[in-house]
Amino acid sequence: MTAKDTFKTIDELAQALQGVGYFAERRLITAVFLSLKLERPLLLEGEPGVGKTELAKALAKILGRPLIRLQCYDGMEQREALYEWNHAAQLLHMRAAASQPAGASPEDIEREVYQKRFLVKRPLLEALQTAAPGALLLIDEVDRADEPFEAFLLEYLGEYQVSIPELGTIKAEVAPVTILTSNRTRDLNDAVKRRCLYQWMDYPDRERELAVVRSQVPEASAQLTEQVAEFVGRLRSQPFSSAFQRAPGIAESVEWAKALVALDTLTLDPEVVQDTVGILFKQREDIAAITPLLNDLLAPAPSAL
Ligand SMILES: Nc1ncnc2c1ncn2[C@@H]1O[C@H](COP(=O)(O)OP(=O)(O)OP(=O)(O)O)[C@@H](O)[C@H]1O
Ligand SMILES: [Mg+2]
Numbered sequence: 001m002t003a004k005d006t007f008k009t010i011d012e013l014a015q016a017l018q019g020v021g022y023f024a025e026r027r028l029i030t031a032v033f034l035s036l037k038l039e040r041p042l043l044l045e046g047e048p049g050v051g052k053t054e055l056a057k058a059l060a061k062i063l064g065r066p067l068i069r070l071q072c073y074d075g076m077e078q079r080e081a082l083y084e085w086n087h088a089a090q091l092l093h094m095r096a097a098a099s100q101p102a103g104a105s106p107e108d109i110e111r112e113v114y115q116k117r118f119l120v121k122r123p124l125l126e127a128l129q130t131a132a133p134g135a136l137l138l139i140d141e142v143d144r145a146d147e148p149f150e151a152f153l154l155e156y157l158g159e160y161q162v163s164i165p166e167l168g169t170i171k172a173e174v175a176p177v178t179i180l181t182s183n184r185t186r187d188l189n190d191a192v193k194r195r196c197l198y199q200w201m202d203y204p205d206r207e208r209e210l211a212v213v214r215s216q217v218p219e220a221s222a223q224l225t226e227q228v229a230e231f232v233g234r235l236r237s238q239p240f241s242s243a244f245q246r247a248p249g250i251a252e253s254v255e256w257a258k259a260l261v262a263l264d265t266l267t268l269d270p271e272v273v274q275d276t277v278g279i280l281f282k283q284r285e286d287i288a289a290i291t292p293l294l295n296d297l298l299a300p301a302p303s304a305l
Pocket of ligand 1: 050051054055212252
């Protein structure tokens, strides 16, 4: 079965994702569903720690496809993404061929060393050449790579193929399910965006955050889990969010709940928040900014008054 036909409905896909511990809002699941149906790459943009990379991992699991990951960074070169020649093996082959009594001509030897067996596949090529059911290629943090690299991706994103000068065009037998993520440290090229479906991933609502924390930190009491979700939700909302440079993501909520359990915390109070605030915030200014707000952040919700 191709990725196109694995899930008949959006609900089926949502359930499968939940089955591997991934909780997503309807809009995101719709985008994933369409990207599978239309065989188009999906570009996920959003704040750190909202579950972009995790979605690709969960999707690979439910599709039964190997996850092939290309982690982007500034200065990344094509050969790290696509292929490189195994120079050592090429050299050995040339030496061996040249030492034969009835040695091959230099032209023959040159042709021989540019065969597939001397090619070292990197993630893009590996994804294109993965046999059925095909691979899931995660091009992670594409905003960290530079613009020439983005331009290089266009052929892959548009046609699931790449051109190798010595070998010609290599086209996917099975289109890899392709997920790109970006933290939006810079705007991506329009040509890249046009070839992808796009989804902005926001911080979760309270219910979804509760579901994630419950599923990943089952040892936390129901009361503590709710307090964590309420507290982190408040940090991300006005008027509190404007006091901070960067709000915590779902990843931080999960870590925080684990830390609170490790400290045998039954209920949140200013002291335990102060002691563990380094899990929620990684900026000195944010850590300083939370102290005067603690009483308000911990005040009972208006509905509970
Ligand atoms: N919807 C979700 N369902 C279940 N777990 C989630 C979800 N979103 C986030 N998580 C948890 O948060 C952690 C961090 O998420 P992830 O690494 O995917 O974030 P990200 O958006 O890729 O962040 P970054 O931009 O920093 O790479 C995951 O390991 C997972 O435990
Ligand atoms: Mg990530």
